[in-house]
Amino acid sequence: xxxxxxxxxxxxxxxxxxxxxxxxxxxxxxxxxxxxxxxxxxxxxxxxxxxxxxxxxxxxxxxxxxxxxxxxxxxxxxxxxxxxxxxxxxxxxxxxxxxxxxxxxxxxxxxxxxxxxxxxxxxxxxxxxxxxxxxxxxxxxxxxxxxxxxxxxxxxxxxxxxxxxxxxxxxxxxxxxxxxxxxxxxxxxxxxxxxxxxxxxxxxxxxxxxxxxxxxxxxxxxxxxxxxxxxxxxxxxxxxxxxxxxxxxxxxxxxxxxxxxxxxxxxxxxxxxxxxxxxxxxxxxxxxxxxxxxxxxxxxxxxxxxxxxxxxxxxxxxxxxxxxxxxxxxxxxxxxxxxxxxxxxxxxxxxxxxxxxxxxxxxxxxxxxxxxxxxxxxxxxxxxxxxxxxxx
Amino acid sequence: xxxxxxxxxxxxxxxxxxxxxxxxxxxxxxxxxxxxxxxxxxxxxxxxxxxxxxxxxxxxxxxxxxxxxxxxxxxxxxxxxxxxxxxxxxxxxxxxxxxxxxxxxxxxxxxxxxxxxxxxxxxxxxxxxxxxxxxxxxxxxxxxxxxxxxxxxxxxxxxxxxxxxxxxxxxxxxxxxxxxxxxxxxxxxxxxxxxxxxxxxxxxxxxxxxxxxxxxxxxxxxxxxxxxxxx
Numbered sequence: 001x002x003x004x005x006x007x008x009x010x011x012x013x014x015x016x017x018x019x020x021x022x023x024x025x026x027x028x029x030x031x032x033x034x035x036x037x038x039x040x041x042x043x044x045x046x047x048x049x050x051x052x053x054x055x056x057x058x059x060x061x062x063x064x065x066x067x068x069x070x071x072x073x074x075x076x077x078x079x080x081x082x083x084x085x086x087x088x089x090x091x092x093x094x095x096x097x098x099x100x101x102x103x104x105x106x107x108x109x110x111x112x113x114x115x116x117x118x119x120x121x122x123x124x125x126x127x128x129x130x131x132x133x134x135x136x137x138x139x140x141x142x143x144x145x146x147x148x149x150x151x152x153x154x155x156x157x158x159x160x161x162x163x164x165x166x167x168x169x170x171x172x173x174x175x176x177x178x179x180x181x182x183x184x185x186x187x188x189x190x191x192x193x194x195x196x197x198x199x200x201x202x203x204x205x206x207x208x209x210x211x212x213x214x215x216x217x218x219x220x221x222x223x224x225x226x227x228x229x230x231x232x233x234x235x236x237x238x239x240x241x242x243x244x245x246x247x248x249x250x251x252x253x254x255x256x257x258x259x260x261x262x263x264x265x266x267x268x269x270x271x272x273x274x275x276x277x278x279x280x281x282x283x284x285x286x287x288x289x290x291x292x293x294x295x296x297x298x299x300x301x302x303x304x305x306x307x308x309x310x311x312x313x314x315x316x317x318x319x320x321x322x323x324x325x326x327x328x329x330x331x332x333x334x335x336x337x338x339x340x341x342x343x344x345x346x347x348x349x350x351x352x353x354x355x356x357x358x359x360x361x362x363x364x365x366x367x368x369x370x371x372x373x374x375x376x377x378x379x380x381x382x383x384x385x386x387x388x389x390x391x392x
Numbered sequence: 393x394x395x396x397x398x399x400x401x402x403x404x405x406x407x408x409x410x411x412x413x414x415x416x417x418x419x420x421x422x423x424x425x426x427x428x429x430x431x432x433x434x435x436x437x438x439x440x441x442x443x444x445x446x447x448x449x450x451x452x453x454x455x456x457x458x459x460x461x462x463x464x465x466x467x468x469x470x471x472x473x474x475x476x477x478x479x480x481x482x483x484x485x486x487x488x489x490x491x492x493x494x495x496x497x498x499x500x501x502x503x504x505x506x507x508x509x510x511x512x513x514x515x516x517x518x519x520x521x522x523x524x525x526x527x528x529x530x531x532x533x534x535x536x537x538x539x540x541x542x543x544x545x546x547x548x549x550x551x552x553x554x555x556x557x558x559x560x561x562x563x564x565x566x567x568x569x570x571x572x573x574x575x576x577x578x579x580x581x582x583x584x585x586x587x588x589x590x591x592x593x594x595x596x597x598x599x600x601x602x603x604x605x606x607x608x609x610x611x612x613x614x615x616x617x618x619x620x621x622x623x
Contacts, residue, residue, distance in 0.1 A: 003506045014494035295490040298451050299551075300479025300507045302472060386451040390486070 034325025040263020088223030124201030278373025294389025314374025322366025404457030483552030542573030
């Protein structure tokens with residue numbers, strides 16, 4: 001049986017050049033489906049990775065109870081003081097708490113690609129703000145000086161938005177600010193931010209004694225429970241305390257889920273189009289080979305090898321389309337930089353990320369198209385009456 | 393030539409439906425062809441010559457009656473059983489050769505052997521022998537498009553005999569050939585019958601082709617009429 005299947009499959013595959021353009025159209029249609037799907041999935045994975053890499057499990061954040069993002073959170077100074085002294089918060093060599101109360105504001109920026117306005121996050125951070133976060137490195141210039149109108153900007157923000165080059169002066173609100181440094185943060189969401197000295201931001205934006213988030217390094221991941229218990233037990237606090245990792249995971253899931261929910265239906269709708277193409281190609285293939293199939297059956301070949309041969313041809317065409325789609329997506333989109341609105345209504349710059357698992361999903365979809373597209377023609381090939389087939 | 397019939401039809405009826413009408417091709421047809429015979433079947437278009445050949449080859453089924461070929465009653469076999477039976481007992485030669493255009497002559501001839509348990513070396517030996525019988529040993533690697541009609545039909549004959557079947561069924565084997573090539577093919581069939589003992593049933597319109605057979609059966613209006621015995 002295996003010899004029969006191999007022979008029939010080989011005959012089918014060798015006859016593809018006779019149906020070159022029709023076969024090519026199926027390959028291209030499937031490739032496009034896979035490209036659309038993978039570009040959405042790569043976008044979602046890239047966005048998720050950017051936010052996921054932003055969070056540490058040994059850094060706690062506190063927001064106003066019920067606030068889902070920094071923008072709609074407010075924390076009072078006395079609450080900041082209470083949390084800084086809470087158990088579980090790490091301290092530096094001088095015994096000062098490794099905590100940073102921060103103010104998060106939205107300012108305008110201009111996208112390099114489109115020249116349009118976009119919301120950018122300006123973060124006022126405390127002295128320990130940079131040290132608490134993991135992977136922060138200045139790659140150009142220096143850190144802003146306390147008490148000055150100076151900012152440092154993330155590398156991704158500099159890449160996507162104009163006017164933030166080192167030494168440039170930018171206008172936020174009523175004040176003018178000088179860019180004195182550029183930092184990177186392992187590709188995390190912080191690379192999409194502008195940082196300045198907290199008291200200066202509070203003053204120039206008229207937000208004295210107001211904070212939106214407190215970020216504190218813990219003595220270890222297990223200290224989070226201790227801090228939560230402390231927060232829950234003090235009626236003056238009643239904040240939402242969670243790990244930074246948990247916070248960013250929540251933030252990423254909303255947007256990346258939305259991207260996936262757009263991507264899959266679009267890809268599936270296109271897959272139906274490709275399926276019609278595959279069906280047409282394979283029915284044409286069976287029709288154009290009807291004499292060959294019938295001759296083989298007359299010689300003594302069974303219907304099953306004809307079935308398998310047709311199915312293999314369909315799977316091969318779709319598989320080639322899938323691989324071409326995956327390679328094209330990888331060449332075009334892997335590492336492609338984009339920016340979108342995050343949960344705080346500010347731009348988050350992220351890179352498309354095409355993982356082997358995503359490529360697997362794309363090729364699997366292609367093979368499903370090939371399988372369904374080849375199934376009915378394969379059944380026709382196997383059941384075709386020999387006499388009818390010999391008549392062509 | 394043996395007296396034992398290799399082919400026996402008993403009360404075979406076959407028809408088709410056209411619109412609301414059932415049209416009979418033949419009714420209660422009887423036929424016996426002994427092993428080693430070479431029979432030409434002639435008759436007007438629509439008389440059922442090709443249908444008869446299809447019934448003998450197990451690629452069509454009668455509406456009624458029994459079809460016995462090579463010791464098996466084939467009208468009751470399943471599709472799978474028929475495939476195996478055809479592989480073992482029947483060699484087909486078609487009017488338009490029906491070669492696989494993407495396979496070489498040797499690969500075309502090898503096809504029936506893929507249904508056997510023969511190893512690669514044995515298959516190659518059988519293919520060489522079959523191609524030598526049809527005088528095409530030197531064209532083994534040529535593709536159908538590189539050969540004339542006569543040569544392609546010789547490859548088709550090699551394919552039909554390579555697994556040493558008892559019965560060759562030839563449907564207008566010279567219908568697409570010029571006279572010289574046709575005579576060459578018919579001479580070859582005659583040799584296969586005379587020297588290798590192959591039983592041959594050949595459908596033809598051509599009286600000159602029929603003269604190569606041992607006898608000719610005329611099929612008309614559902615009945616056979618034996619017209620002539622060849623020398």
